[in-house]
Amino acid sequence: MTVKLLHHTEEGPASAPALLLGPSLGTSLALWDEVAPELSAGHRVIRWDLPGHGGSAADLIRPGATVGDLAALVLELADALGVDRFAYAGVSLGGAVGLHLAVHHPERLTSLAVLCSSAHFGGAAPWRERADRVRREGLDGLAESADARWFTPGFSVPRLVRDHREADPAAYAACCDALAAFDLRDRLGAITVPTLLVAGRQDPATPPAHLREIADAVPAATLVELPGASHLAPAQCPREVLAALRAQLDGPPASGTAVRREVLGDAHVDRAQARQTPFTARFQDFISRYAWGEIWTDPTLSRRERSLITLTALVAHGHHDELALHVRAARRNGLTPEEIGAVLLQTAVYCGVPAANSAFATAQRVLAEEDADRG
Structure with missing residues (x-):
């Protein structure tokens, strides 16, 4: 019944x-x-x-x-x-x-x-x-x-x-x-x-x-x-x-390192820490404290909203490796492939068609890899 x-x-x-x-x-x-x-x-x-x-x-x-x-x-x-x-x-x-x-x-x-x-x-x-x-x-x-x-x-x-x-x-x-x-x-x-x-x-x-x-x-x-x-x-x-x-x-804001892991994934953070040297240690600490410990933990914007902004900024500046990383982060933060596509289409208007064209290629590759991993 x-x-x-x-x-x-x-x-x-x-x-x-x-x-x-x-x-x-x-x-x-x-x-x-x-x-x-x-x-x-x-x-x-x-x-x-x-x-x-x-x-x-x-x-x-x-x-x-x-x-x-x-x-x-x-x-x-x-x-x-x-x-x-x-x-x-x-x-x-x-x-x-x-x-x-x-x-x-x-x-x-x-x-x-x-x-x-x-x-x-x-x-x-x-x-x-x-x-x-x-x-x-x-x-x-x-x-x-x-x-x-x-x-x-x-x-x-x-x-x-x-x-x-x-x-x-x-x-x-x-x-x-x-x-x-x-x-x-x-x-x-x-x-x-x-x-x-x-x-x-x-x-x-x-x-x-x-x-x-x-x-x-x-x-x-x-x-x-x-x-x-x-x-x-x-x-x-x-x-x-x-x-x-x-x-x-x-609950209370998480530490910068914890938020970084939640958004970017353990595998990425583990690789970054494994590559850390005395020369880069202060920079890694800066990223964890400032970018992830102050900006990404600010409750004024949701992580979903921050992903939308970050994708746009990375397209505008042509940072394709970072874009691939943050396409994955956007999926963790709840964005659908359709929403990611809409963001990239918006960048075609304000950042230029060539920039959006490269961004679509990067995002398509990342989303296909995700599909393959799930399959």
């Missing part, structure tokens, strides 16, 4: 550590559009839709559902994808799912990030009233007020508002049932996984006090408050959310 799964997308290397991203009520996996591609440089990013939202079937949820039921669907998805342990980040209802997993299934999580969420959502009555209203009237009325509930004045993401309007009313109401029944305040002290809490200072739905309550109860939790952010922080403040998640997922 085939198990019906939550609709989902995958980005990033299949061999990278898994990261599951959960949505807020009324939205879809598009909530993470401005954040997920950057995170996929170093993670296998799996975004999922709530039942009846986005591409997920409405019959995955029933009236009277609980957050535990949603968490069970997430675990079914992870199992089907062969993911045993994973980092998890979720917004609002998606964050509640993460809290449930951390309390009841800590062995599955490597870390937890809870964004614009709560250990309780203001009591059962308002959510039961909303569920009853949606079952009677549908979602058009609520969708009209989505911007005011989700964002600060003047900000909107039309795609998310459309997703709200197009969600299945019965499934949306069942998710309201889950929020009505959710209260983990007395279990927060049992959470042992590394936990990040992100609050939007202008969030009327789950104000910063809700996240502080969790931070005070969860041992060694980290709380970040984002000025200018309301309830859907990944859509409104993606750079700030990305920085917070990177710090959570990647």
Whole structure:
């Protein structure tokens, strides 16, 4: 018998550590559009839709559902994808799912990030009233007020508002049932996984006090408050959310030598060190400390972005040996052959056709060698 799964997308290397991203009520996996591609440089990013939202079937949820039921669907998805342990980040209802997993299934999580969420959502009555209203009237009325509930004045993401309007009313109401029944305040002290809490200072739905309550109860939790952010922080403040998640997922900056090995590969670094002489030792130390220890570890740009820039610079200056090295590095940093080709095509405009022609020949050789190695 085939198990019906939550609709989902995958980005990033299949061999990278898994990261599951959960949505807020009324939205879809598009909530993470401005954040997920950057995170996929170093993670296998799996975004999922709530039942009846986005591409997920409405019959995955029933009236009277609980957050535990949603968490069970997430675990079914992870199992089907062969993911045993994973980092998890979720917004609002998606964050509640993460809290449930951390309390009841800590062995599955490597870390937890809870964004614009709560250990309780203001009591059962308002959510039961909303569920009853949606079952009677549908979602058009609520969708009209989505911007005011989700964002600060003047900000909107039309795609998310459309997703709200197009969600299945019965499934949306069942998710309201889950929020009505959710209260983990007395279990927060049992959470042992590394936990990040992100609050939007202008969030009327789950104000910063809700996240502080969790931070005070969860041992060694980290709380970040984002000025200018309301309830859907990944859509409104993606750079700030990305920085917070990177710090959570990647930990303290690695040493220059460690980053050099991660980007260029052990074989290259081992060869460089084997060739080192007293004459070149200071230069090798300079590269490790300055290029890899300061520039490549700066979180302002992702490694993926740095690969794009580096490829362009190497083409412009005709450094073909270094270009071959960094084509391999770009693949490690998550770039596809198609993206590498697009970068080289761009250099034809700004660096000249002959330079791009040589670059394409170098990149094609390297990519063919990679294919042969995999084959």
